[in-house]
Amino acid sequence: MDWSAYLPMILQGAGVTMTITLASIVIGAALAFFFGILRVEGGPVLSKIALCYTEVFRGTSLLVQLFWFYYALPLVGLSFEPITTGILVLAAHAGGYGAEIVRGALSSVSTQQLEAARALNFNRFQTLFRISLPQAIVEMMPAFGNLAIETLKLSSLVSLISIADLTFTAQSIRNLTLDSASIYSVTLLCYFAMSLVLMVAIRMIEHVVRRGDVFPRSAHS
Amino acid sequence: MNEKTDTPLIEFSDVTKRFGILTVLDQFSFSVAKGEKVTLIGPSGSGKSTVLRILMTLEPFQEGRLTLDGMSYHEPGVGGRFQASEKHLRQIRNHVGMVFQSFNLFPHMTVLRNIVEAPIRVLGMARAEAEARAIELLQMVGLADKKDHYPVQLSGGQQQRVAIARAMAMRPRVLLFDEPTSALDPQLVGEVLSVIRDLAHEHDLTMLLVTHEMRFAREVSDRVCFFDKGRICEQGAPEAILGAPKNERTREFLSSILS
Numbered sequence: 001m002d003w004s005a006y007l008p009m010i011l012q013g014a015g016v017t018m019t020i021t022l023a024s025i026v027i028g029a030a031l032a033f034f035f036g037i038l039r040v041e042g043g044p045v046l047s048k049i050a051l052c053y054t055e056v057f058r059g060t061s062l063l064v065q066l067f068w069f070y071y072a073l074p075l076v077g078l079s080f081e082p083i084t085t086g087i088l089v090l091a092a093h094a095g096g097y098g099a100e101i102v103r104g105a106l107s108s109v110s111t112q113q114l115e116a117a118r119a120l121n122f123n124r125f126q127t128l129f130r131i132s133l134p135q136a137i138v139e140m141m142p143a144f145g146n147l148a149i150e151t152l153k154l155s156s157l158v159s160l161i162s163i164a165d166l167t168f169t170a171q172s173i174r175n176l177t178l179d180s181a182s183i184y185s186v187t188l189l190c191y192f193a194m195s196l197v198l199m200v201a202i203r204m205i206e207h208v209v210r211r212g213d214v215f216p217r218s219a220h221s
Numbered sequence: 222m223n224e225k226t227d228t229p230l231i232e233f234s235d236v237t238k239r240f241g242i243l244t245v246l247d248q249f250s251f252s253v254a255k256g257e258k259v260t261l262i263g264p265s266g267s268g269k270s271t272v273l274r275i276l277m278t279l280e281p282f283q284e285g286r287l288t289l290d291g292m293s294y295h296e297p298g299v300g301g302r303f304q305a306s307e308k309h310l311r312q313i314r315n316h317v318g319m320v321f322q323s324f325n326l327f328p329h330m331t332v333l334r335n336i337v338e339a340p341i342r343v344l345g346m347a348r349a350e351a352e353a354r355a356i357e358l359l360q361m362v363g364l365a366d367k368k369d370h371y372p373v374q375l376s377g378g379q380q381q382r383v384a385i386a387r388a389m390a391m392r393p394r395v396l397l398f399d400e401p402t403s404a405l406d407p408q409l410v411g412e413v414l415s416v417i418r419d420l421a422h423e424h425d426l427t428m429l430l431v432t433h434e435m436r437f438a439r440e441v442s443d444r445v446c447f448f449d450k451g452r453i454c455e456q457g458a459p460e461a462i463l464g465a466p467k468n469e470r471t472r473e474f475l476s477s478i479l480s
Contacts, residue, residue: 115279116325120339120391121314124307130338134329211329211371 006173006183013169014190020083020165021152021194024090028151029144031095036102041128050099057096063157065089070161086158094151101143105136137209145202149195156191166190228291230255230427231276231395236285238271238451245271246282247451255394258421258428260438260459263448264474269431273397276429277319278310289313289395315343318393322400324380326372326387332359333368336387344391351390358386362416378409382416389420396420398430410434417441433478439463447471 038050057065069085080088109132117127159168170187174180229252238246245268253259261269274280275287278294287294292313295305305313326335336355340346346354359365362382364375372380381401388396398417402410414437420426421441432438438445439459446456447468455468466472 112321112323112325113327115277116321116327118279118314119277119317119319119321120387121311121343122339123311123343126342130342131327135327138329 006177009169009173010166010186010190013164013166014194016083016164017152017155017166017191018194020086020090020158020163021148021155021198023087024094024151024155025148027087027091028094028098028147031091032098032102035095035099036106037128039099039103040106041124054096054099057092058100062089062093062154063160065093066157066161082158082161082163086155086161086163090151090155090158093154094147097147097150098144101140101147102136105139105143106132108139109135134209138206141202141206141209145199145206148198148202152195152198153191229253230257230290231429232286232288233272234286236275236282236287238268238275238280238282245451246275248285249452251446251453253395253427253429256425256427257444258430258442260430260432260442260445261448262432262435262438262445262474263454267448268451269446269448270399273319273399273429273431276395277317277397278314279319289316315391316394317397318388318391318395319397319399320381320384320388320401322403324372324377324384324404326380326384328372331369331371332364332375332383335372335383336390339387340390355386355390358389359383361389361419362386363412376409377405378412381405381413385413385416385420394425395427395429398428398432400431400433402432402434435463435475435478447474449474 035050035053038046039054040047042050066086066089069080069089070082073079073085113131113135114127117131122131155165156167159165159171162168164172166187170183174183177183231251231253233249233251236246236249237244238249245266249268249272251272261272263269271280275282275294276289282294292309293305294310294313326332327338330338333352333355336358337346337348337351340351340354341348356365356368359368362385364379364382364386367375367379367383372383375383385401401417402413405413414434417428417430418437418441421428428441430438430442442459444456445459445462446453447462447466447470448454449470455462455466455471462471463475466475
């Protein structure tokens with residue numbers, strides 16, 4: 001099979017996959033912090049709303065969520081570009097899992113730290129943003145790393161709502177060449193290479209939030 | 222002590238504190254004059270740390286009244302039944318500082334930032350002023366050269382000295398020490414005690430100290446209070462309580478701790 005003809009297609013598909021993944025991770029992280037903080041600090045009403053969000057997106061099929069936003073939402077007059085739909089749904093899905101990570105890490109900040117903050121008369125927001133979150137973020141990093149890679153792999157589902165990502169491109173090429181073994185091998189390698197890049201990026205972010213080796217590593221991270 | 226003319230700075234009257242069915246403070250009455258250095262001693266679970274934690278507003282209590290310089294820990298006008306609002310408690314908290322057994326420095330901040338963060342954010346002090354003051358305090362505790370270190374890079378004794386500087390940076394009128402040397406290796410206790418000893422010379426600073434260091438208590442305090450079962454059994458000048466205790470329980474406790 002003549003790879004030179006297909007390589008640009010594959011790279012283009014990989015580019016679409018990477019774009020969707022990165023956009024979903026960034027938006028998903030924002031959603032994760034927003035809803036995760038609401039879970040802990042939101043009081044009786046807002047924390048329930050945040051709980052509903054996480055449970056709905058964690059408890060339903062991502063593929064069906066994609067179909068619902070792609071096919072069902074336009075019926076009530078709301079329609080987005082396929083790529084926008086793909087990014088929003090993946091982001092909401094990652095945000096649902098991420099909010100649980102944020103909630104768990106915030107709850108793991110020791111009461112002694114919170115008491116020290118109280119004794120110094122920090123208010124609630126200062127305690128959250130200056131004491132709790134900077135410590136909790138360190139705890140979140142390994143789980144966020146997994147979630148980012150999970151999001152990359154789940155992004156292949158967007159090929160089913162007609163987005164020309166890496167998986168979609170691979171299928172098109174296979175339909176033309178009928179060479180399943182080669183094309184899917186190359187596709188797997190592409191996903192693996194992209195997840196390596198993600199892992200390195202996450203390690204770098206983790207290094208920053210740990211302030212090098214200074215921040216104590218907790219036993220379970 | 223001229224308690225008649227001086228209204229006490231801190232006054233507990235009939236304060237009862239329960240954790241579930243456990244009564245930790247039982248109709249507890251206790252007052253401290255401005256500038257007084259008081260040591261609280263007694264077996265664990267006798268309520269002495271709870272007194273500090275209530276003063277720091279870390280624990281609510283169920284009955285009784287507590288005032289600090291006339292400010293009630295309950296909402297004014299609500300008949301003393303309800304815990305004061307956060308806004309009201311924050312006003313009280315501005316006057317009180319606390320040093321914890323486990324130091325509780327913020328691990329993600331350098332020593333200097335640990336000290337300046339609250340003066341800047343809470344008191345609205347200018348950064349330059351807060352830093353100059355922090356350096357002074359670090360010199361007082363002998364750690365000016367460690368200002369850019371992180372807590373994890375310091376020994377326990379050094380961490381506790383930073384924690385004392387951090388509490389002092391808020392210029393508290395009342396400073397509470399909750400077993401400040403209990404978590405330290407024996408050879409590090411001395412350096413922390415010597416910092417507390419220096420603070421005890423500050424005339425205006427009111428100090429409440431929970432400790433098992435009896436010799437130190439004798440040296441720095443104006444008054445020693447022996448706690449048992451949520452009440453003060455015996456109190457008085459350190460020589461009297463530690464030298465010639467009248468109460469049977471005090472004697473038992475002291476002999477158990479000295480042996």
